Amino acid sequence: MSAVTTVAPALPAGQRPLVRWGVLRRAGVTVEGDRLTVRTSVRTRSWALGPGGVASAAHLTGRLCDAAGHAGWGDIGRGNPNKAGGCLHLCDATGAGLACLIVSDWVPVGPTPLTLAHPDGLSVPVDDTKTGDFLRLSGFADLLDRHGVPVREASEPPPPAAAFAGTLRPGAKDALGLPALVAIAQLVLCWLVMFFVGGLGSGPGAERAVELLMSGSTLVFAALTAGRAFLLGALAPRGGRASAELRPSPSVPVTRAFRDRSVLRAVGENLELRTAQNVLRLLRGPADPVLGVREALILNDRGRPWGVALVDGRRAVQAFLHWDTWCGGDPGQARLRAFADAAGIAVRPHELRRSRTAGEGDRTARRWTARDYRSDAFAFPAWVAFLLLFLTGFQVVFGAWAGFDGALFYLFNGLAFAIGCVPYAVRACWRTFRLNRMV
Incomplete structure (x- = not known):
């Protein structure tokens, strides 16, 4: 067996699908020298170890604190945490909380640590691991103990410090997330404005406005959902050279x-x-x-x-x-x-x-099967493709009936169909006739 050189300990985030490999490679909890650093997909927070920074930690067992349990706009697409693991509060010398970490977010195998009792990870109840063992098996307990940070069990979260960083989660797990909500909101808003303009306006100007609102909002929806998902997959960091x-x-x-x-x-x-x-x-x-x-x-x-x-x-x-x-x-x-x-x-x-x-x-x-893919976070769900198929088909038929002759109207619908429907159909065929063939 080859010799092993010791490196700084670190906790990676939980496993991710292709569209979120970037999150997995950026996020982590590390201790380098005398500093503890928590990196998420969008920000980095670092504290000194000891009285001037992270002096202790409090593990809220079996449930999440209000800060971690409240899902804000930024938590859309980040997945549901395993409440059995509780949350870990990094505290200063006075016992006030500096940051909150949801323990299950930082378990590489998924929301529940695995033991030899269930090594394959199938049929593991979320409460299979006792709350104390959950923290130990996740690695947090040993990581903090090695660097002299005592961990205590708590029934209530500590009071937040003035510089409380909030709940630090690694990042999104699926491809849609907050941009998908924005895409749906603009689609609804544009269609409401379109009905208002179409009902009160008249003439070529109103007709052009209806065409652009209808087709433009569909194109934006396709770009922020399907287009963004495939782009994330194509640009996912593949990692370095393997030894x-x-x-x-x-x-x-x-x-x-x-x-x-x-x-x-x-x-x-x-x-x-x-x-x-x-x-x-x-x-x-x-x-x-x-x-x-x-x-x-x-x-x-x-x-x-x-x-x-x-x-x-x-x-x-x-x-x-x-x-x-x-x-x-x-x-x-x-x-x-x-x-x-x-x-x-x-x-x-x-x-x-x-x-x-x-x-x-x-x-x-x-x-x-399609059901298997729906049960996991892969690219984007089928409803996106079917909604785009309906929207583009309806708009082209309606435009032909209403006499829309604007080139942009048909161009935008064609692009939305090409972005959201064609890749989905190609991917489904590739899976069916290539990837899922038994060899």
Whole structure:
């Protein structure tokens, strides 16, 4: 196993789909030197450790404080937090709150930390982890303890300091977010103005105004929803050069998307797990003395392997790889051991009874239906494409009936259709006839 150099500990944000890889690569909680820094997708806050900055922390268990539980405009698209994890208040020397962190936002595997009791993450109740264990398994407790910041459990949130930074959340999880709300608002407003102008106005000027309001608002809606989603996906940061890669060696049929996309990479200080659906998870590598992955446990049930769990020093599961889809085609474990050796991770057998949900198989390796895609945050939902199809179709038919002859009217509708409907149809066909084919 290669030598490992210690790096500054850090907590990455929870996993994100392709359109939000940028959030995942920017956000994080780090301790460098004597400063604790919280980075979100849009801002950075940093405090000294000790009496002059973060002197303690209060964990509000089992629920969220009013500041964290109140969803403002900026929280649209950021996902629903797991209230079981509570929130963590960073406090100054007087006990006043400097900032609030929702614990579940900073768990790489998702809203609930995973243990070896449920390594595959299926059928895990949100209250499966006790509130105290939630903070420990998330890594926050060890991160703060290592730097001399005591953490106490609290039944009420501490009073906010004068410089209270509010609730710091990593960033959006889906592609729509606040811009989608703006898009809908302008669409409704423009149509209301259009009816007012059309009802009271007359002549060529009023007709041109109706044409532009109708088609222009539809184009803006398409650009702020579908267009923005595809742009975020196209510009998503792919990460640096990998020092080691582990790709699936399946012994069962899998989809082409799983075969071509799924990969576990060692990149710099992190491990990156990418799924067939382009969901990316950042794990801290073994160089992180607090939160890094230490071992790859080959889970055996009476001598038969059924999975590989990547665990940290707390035995919290940071990633789970199904044996039949990832390692079944490499029974000698040569690829797994080569990757672990290059990444500095120990490989050990671990006897564990096969979980009752393991029989359902690897969800990411099977053929996905429209319902599966709707259950996750991928690009933009189908209703956007169908609404644009209805709006553009209705407007073109209505314009032809009403005698609209403005070139911009038909150009804007054509662009809205091209932005919102054509890519959606192409993507659906690509998924059906290419990505979701079993190989």
